[in-house]
Amino acid sequence: TGEKPYQCSQCGKTFSQTSSLKTHQGIHTGEKLHQCSQCGKTFSQIGYLKKHQSIHTGEKRYHCSQCGKTFSQMSNFKTHQRIHTGERPHQCSQCGKVFSQMTNLKIHQRIHTGEKPHQCSQCGKSFTQMVHLKSHQKIHTGEKPHPCSLCGKVFSQTFNLKKHQRIHTGEKPYQCSQCGKAFTEMGQLKKHKMTHTG
Numbered sequence: 713t714g715e716k717p718y719q720c721s722q723c724g725k726t727f728s729q730t731s732s733l734k735t736h737q738g739i740h741t742g743e744k745l746h747q748c749s750q751c752g753k754t755f756s757q758i759g760y761l762k763k764h765q766s767i768h769t770g771e772k773r774y775h776c777s778q779c780g781k782t783f784s785q786m787s788n789f790k791t792h793q794r795i796h797t798g799e800r801p802h803q804c805s806q807c808g809k810v811f812s813q814m815t816n817l818k819i820h821q822r823i824h825t826g827e828k829p830h831q832c833s834q835c836g837k838s839f840t841q842m843v844h845l846k847s848h849q850k851i852h853t854g855e856k857p858h859p860c861s862l863c864g865k866v867f868s869q870t871f872n873l874k875k876h877q878r879i880h881t882g883e884k885p886y887q888c889s890q891c892g893k894a895f896t897e898m899g900q901l902k903k904h905k906m907t908h909t910g
Contacts, residue, residue: 847871 716726718733722740727733739756746761747754750768755761763785766773772782774789778796783789791813794800800810802817806824811817819841822828828838830845834852839845850856850868858873859866862880867873875897878884884894886901890908895901 714728716728718727718730719725720727720733720736720740722737725736727736736757746756746758748761748764748768750765753764755764766784772784774783774786776782776789776792776796778793781792783792794812800812802811802814803809804811804817804820804824806821809820811820822840828840830839830842831837832839832845832848832852834849837848839848847869854868856866856868858868858870860873860876860880862877865876867876878896884896886896886898887894888901888904888908890905893904895904
């Protein structure tokens with residue numbers, strides 16, 4: 713008949729079964745009744761638990777028809793599809809730059825806020841992204857995983873390797889807008905520009 717005699721005292725939502733009402737009430741109380749047998753994580757609703765369990769089972773129900781990649785969660789699948797559609801729904805209110813993922817927008821916004829949440833425990837230097845911190849930490853560990861294919865010299869960071877490779881390639885990507893003279897490094901260009909300003 714569609715009758716829903718069980719009402720939530722918190723929000724007024726009605727349910728046909730007491731079990732459904734109890735599950736729903738977990739949203740308000742914070743009570744988490746459904747536990748994952750694999751890792752012990754608890755959830756307020758069975759639907760959330762089932763969604764979570766796909767992480768353990770490796771079940772991938774969502775298939776991208778464009779590239780064949782599969783996903784266990786709808787949210788990840790939808791985010792992935794933006795690679796193909798070019799959709800970028802997340803816009804920076806400061807500069808207008810757009811992003812396909814909210815996480816990328818949040819990382820970008822640190823440019824404006826100056827927030828650098830990833831700090832090096834060795835020297836205290838802070839970074840906007842974890843990947844930049846990990847790259848920096850190689851300075852302290854002495855790890856140099858990036859060798860030059862032309863001369864064998866090794867570098868701790870890809871940035872320094874690319875800079876070094878310009879010796880071999882002769883590439884000078886930094887050009888003076890006033891006289892056209894080109895340089896291998898930004899620092900060299902800045903120093904040169906001072907000759908024009910006097």
